[in-house]
Amino acid sequence: MIRCIIVEDEALAQEVIRRHLQRIPELELAGVYRTAPEAEAALRQQDIDLMFLDIRLPGMSGLHFLSLLQSPPLVILTTAYSEYALESYEFNVIDYLLKPISFERLQRAVQKIDPSRLVSREPAPSGDHMFVKSGGKFFKVNYTDIIYIQGMRDYLKIRTADYTLVTLQTMGEMEKQLPRDRFIRVHRSYIVAIARIRSIYGNNITLDNGEIPIGLIYREAVLGLLGKKP
Numbered sequence: 001m002i003r004c005i006i007v008e009d010e011a012l013a014q015e016v017i018r019r020h021l022q023r024i025p026e027l028e029l030a031g032v033y034r035t036a037p038e039a040e041a042a043l044r045q046q047d048i049d050l051m052f053l054d055i056r057l058p059g060m061s062g063l064h065f066l067s068l069l070q071s072p073p074l075v076i077l078t079t080a081y082s083e084y085a086l087e088s089y090e091f092n093v094i095d096y097l098l099k100p101i102s103f104e105r106l107q108r109a110v111q112k113i114d115p116s117r118l119v120s121r122e123p124a125p126s127g128d129h130m131f132v133k134s135g136g137k138f139f140k141v142n143y144t145d146i147i148y149i150q151g152m153r154d155y156l157k158i159r160t161a162d163y164t165l166v167t168l169q170t171m172g173e174m175e176k177q178l179p180r181d182r183f184i185r186v187h188r189s190y191i192v193a194i195a196r197i198r199s200i201y202g203n204n205i206t207l208d209n210g211e212i213p214i215g216l217i218y219r220e221a222v223l224g225l226l227g228k229k230p
Contacts, residue, residue, distance in 0.1 A: 002113070004050035006032045007039040007065075008078065009058055013099060017052055017078065020106045027110065034058065036065035041218045044185060048073045050113070055079040055088070066091050074117055076109050130177050132158060134165045141165065143182055147207055149174055149191040161208065186222050187215035 004027055008014045014032050021027050030048060033039040035058050042048070051073050055062040063084065066072055077088050080099040088096050095109035129142045145160040151171040158165040175185060185191045186205055190212050199206040200223070203214045214222055 001028050002026055002049045002110075003028050003030045003047060004052065004073075005030050005039060005042055005048050006052045007034075007036070007057065007062065008032070008052070008054040009034045010054075013054070013078065013101075016101060017106070020101070020103045023103060024107065024110060036060040036062070039065070040069075041222075043069070043073070044218075045180075050074045050076065050094075052076050052078055055081065055084050063087065063091065074113060076106075132165055132167050134167045139165055143179065143193075144195070146183075146193050147196045147209060148193065148212055149183075151189040159209075184222060186218050187213050 004021065006014055006017050006021075006029070008017065018029065018032065021029050027050070030046060031042050033042060037059075039051070039053075043051075053062045053066065053075050055077055056079065057065065062077065062079075066075060075091065075093045077084075077093050077096045078099060078101060079096070082098060085096050094112050097105060097109060128144070129140055131138045132141050133139075141158060141160070145162070147159050147161065149171075150157040150159065154168060154170065156167050156169050156171070156174055158167065171185070171189070171191065174191065175183075178191065182194055183191050184194055192205060192207060192212055196207045197205055198208065200214075203219065204211045205214060205222075
């Protein structure tokens with residue numbers, strides 16, 4: 001199964017691509033997003049193999065967005081403008097679809113996908129704890145004890161109700177260690193335990209022991225994963 005997202009600000013174009021994807025059983029639609037920041041948040045929170053990306057998006061072009069991604073998924077560009085075709089292939093995209101997009105044309109684009117280029121999914125962390133190195137020792141940290149994790153350049157601060165650990169890791173490394181059904185990244189500098197969230201108000205999350213800010217690009221993903229609407 002190929003997990004994909006649609007990044008498109010026009011409702012009609014969203015619906016056309018969505019209907020086409022429903023006819024291809026190998027594709028699983030994981031989300032539809034209007035802007036680049038919304039799509040970036042989604043890419044941080046889940047493994048996506050393929051992105052249908054419109055070139056003209058509000059606030060940031062699709063090509064600019066693509067240039068900012070360190071590890072982008074496979075990309076099929078969608079646009080009403082043919083003049084970007086040459087530039088787009090510098091990004092090693094799968095295909096370049098001109099609107100209005102027919103099912104047959106989209107299907108041919110999907111057939112160009114090389115399976116060897118799909119995202120290699122790592123198994124989700126299992127168990128109820130992890131070991132964290134701090135001050136030359138390895139500490140056993142139960143997932144249920146964690147309230148939040150704060151990034152401080154190359155270091156992380158793991159905050160629990162009873163103690164705080166400082167460890168030499170990056171946020172990206174820590175995200176891979178944590179069960180995705182228990183933790184969520186809400187800001188470039190914060191990962192919080194979902195079970196510790198007490199309320200969401202404005203751009204803040206209230207936890208057991210205080211408030212954590214929600215970063216702009218994470219807001220929609222946070223509310224969506226928590227079953228809420230903006």
